[in-house]
Amino acid sequence: MDVKIHVTNRQGKEQIISGPTDMSLNLMELLKVHEYPVEGTCGGMALCASCHIFIHSTNLLPEISSSEQAMLDDNWDSKDNSRLACQIPVSENIDLLKIELAPEDL
């Protein structure tokens, strides 16, 4: 199936993007496919936080791993609803997920 994700960019503009659940993509990769300015410098290893997003819906997401938590703890603008997009597989669980890109690291 294709999931739909509501994405708010760093300028506050919301757009709905869609992506397939059968291509082993993660959400960082899907954002890149749609040309959002998410660098994904570490290639999705939870090591760079360039894919930091805020979650604004109640979808069931995978648990935060200790490496993801460590990156979020180190990040100046993390909030309670922070996640790393590369740690979220594009699956039916994230259909209609609402996310917002975190500010770019300085």
Ligand code: FES
């Ligand atoms: S791409 Fe580096 S932490 Fe997600």
